[in-house]
Amino acid sequence: MKQELDDRLVKTFPLTYADRHKDKTVTCMCWGFNVSEGWLSIVEDLSQKLETLIQEWLTKNPDKEHPRVAQVKEKFGLLRVYLDYYDSKRDGDPTVAAMWSAINEAAAVSAKTCEWCGSPGVFRSEKMPWKKTFCDDHYALWLSGKRPWVDTNKEFPKEIDDLKSILKSIPKEKPAS
Numbered sequence: 001m002k003q004e005l006d007d008r009l010v011k012t013f014p015l016t017y018a019d020r021h022k023d024k025t026v027t028c029m030c031w032g033f034n035v036s037e038g039w040l041s042i043v044e045d046l047s048q049k050l051e052t053l054i055q056e057w058l059t060k061n062p063d064k065e066h067p068r069v070a071q072v073k074e075k076f077g078l079l080r081v082y083l084d085y086y087d088s089k090r091d092g093d094p095t096v097a098a099m100w101s102a103i104n105e106a107a108a109v110s111a112k113t114c115e116w117c118g119s120p121g122v123f124r125s126e127k128m129p130w131k132k133t134f135c136d137d138h139y140a141l142w143l144s145g146k147r148p149w150v151d152t153n154k155e156f157p158k159e160i161d162d163l164k165s166i167l168k169s170i171p172k173e174k175p176a177s
Helices: 003-012 037-060 094-110 136-144 160-169
Strands: 069-075 078-083 122-124 132-134
Touching (some): 037 069, 122 136
Antiparallel strands (some): 122 132
């Protein structure tokens, strides 16, 4: 995601992304938002819900450290957002449970949204080395070798075919008999 969008999310939702610039020993948010811009509206909608729920949580728990997002990324073709907070299933806090519910809803929306452009998309794994959610146009680009990747300022860092040929050229050890 572009830096100005990252900065805007952190500024607009300061409670949700309170750990954004902390050290990697504390949070995975130090690496920013590891999603393509097609999911920006999903992340913004989720962030608004989480910010409201965190404010609600803080009114009930003013002396405690509030829940916050620990990581935002694409994994297995879906939006993944992780909270840095005790698991709601064991804790039983209804506000935290609502946070997890909002996160799950956002993941479901991401499965139908092209991560590259935000158009309606399809969760795909056929003819691909891993699962992605793309519209038909971006799926065709992927298959043609023009492979958009998480960083919108770059193309896919290494062609899969090149990698496969490198791996094939490595001599295999014979099993010990």
